[in-house]
Amino acid sequence: xxxxxxxxxxxxxxxxxxxxxxxxxxxxxxRERGLRVAVIKHDGHDFDPDVKGTDSxxxxxxxxxxxAVYSRGRFMIVREEASPTVEDLTLYFQDMDLVLLEGxxxxxxxxxxxxxxxxxxxxxxxxxxxxxxxxxxxxxxxxPHLDPTDYRGxxxxxxxxxxxxxxxxxxxxxxxxxxxxxxxxxx
Numbered sequence: 497x498x499x500x501x502x503x504x505x506x507x508x509x510x511x512x513x514x515x516x517x518x519x520x521x522x523x524x525x526x527r528e529r530g531l532r533v534a535v536i537k538h539d540g541h542d543f544d545p546d547v548k549g550t551d552s553x554x555x556x557x558x559x560x561x562x563x564a565v566y567s568r569g570r571f572m573i574v575r576e577e578a579s580p581t582v583e584d585l586t587l588y589f590q591d592m593d594l595v596l597l598e599g600x601x602x603x604x605x606x607x608x609x610x611x612x613x614x615x616x617x618x619x620x621x622x623x624x625x626x627x628x629x630x631x632x633x634x635x636x637x638x639x640p641h642l643d644p645t646d647y648r649g650x651x652x653x654x655x656x657x658x659x660x661x662x663x664x665x666x667x668x669x670x671x672x673x674x675x676x677x678x679x680x681x682x683x
Contacts, residue, residue, distance in 0.1 A: 502534070502592040503661040504582065505624065505654060506600030509610035511540075514644055515598050518610055518627060521647040522654070526594070529655065534589040536582060538599025545574045594658055606657055610644060625653045 507515050519535060526533050546553040552563045552574070562575040573588075582597055582605070589595050597605060604621040611628040612619070623636060627644040635641065642649045 502586060502589055502595045503658050504586060504595045504597055504605050505657060506597040506603050506605040506607045506621070507610060508599060508601035508607050508619075509612070509628075510614045513611035513614055514628075515610050518608070518644060518647070518650065519596060519598060521645075522596075522650055525647055525651045526654065529651065531593045531655075531658070532591065533594045533596060534592045535596050535598060536585050536589075538597065540599075545572075594654070608650065608653070624657050625650065 507519060509515050516537075523533060523535070546556060546563075552565045552572075556563045556574060556576075561577075562573065564571060564573045566572075582595075582600065582603065586595055597603070601607070601609075602620050606622045606624050607619065608624055609619060609626050609628075612626045612630040613628060623639050625640045625642050626635075627642050627646075627650060630641060640649075640653060642653070644650075
């Protein structure tokens with residue numbers, strides 16, 4: 497949201513429910529609409545972020561608790577740290593408008609629930625939309641149920657949330673601007 501704290505939406509579902517596929521299709525549409533978007537992916541296991549044999553891999557496995565690799569167009573930071581939080585990771589994306597958290601089904605972040613028919617209730621936190629089939633008796637009134645391939649419809653839901661999350665920040669910026677104008681007039 498460019499005020500230092502991006503909006504966060506969790507895209508959750510069980511393993512192999514289509515979360516990454518949904519994100520791969522939604523990201524270009526969000527970029528077309530002018531949003532700067534980052535993704536934080538949760539891995540329920542451990543993962544190796546580097547390729548065996550590279551210098552950075554060798555440095556990390558030799559005992560470095562942090563390794564950064566950078567070039568003219570990108571960088572990667574790998575840190576050995578117990579239980580980082582989503583809040584910790586969003587600090588790296590303060591210049592983004594939106595962070596999509598792949599995973600986070602137990603978080604309190606607003607959610608897009610992919611293939612809710614595979615998840616066992618209850619779902620924690622607010623649900624923005626269900627993407628896929630969901631038994632009628634388990635539906636939540638007022639929450640849209642979208643086809644998981646309706647990427648533009650899913651983007652509309654994301655943008656609706658983003659705009660509502662952004663409004664207080666915009667109001668704050670407008671208030672600040674007005675106060676500054678008043679101060680300038682009084683000088």
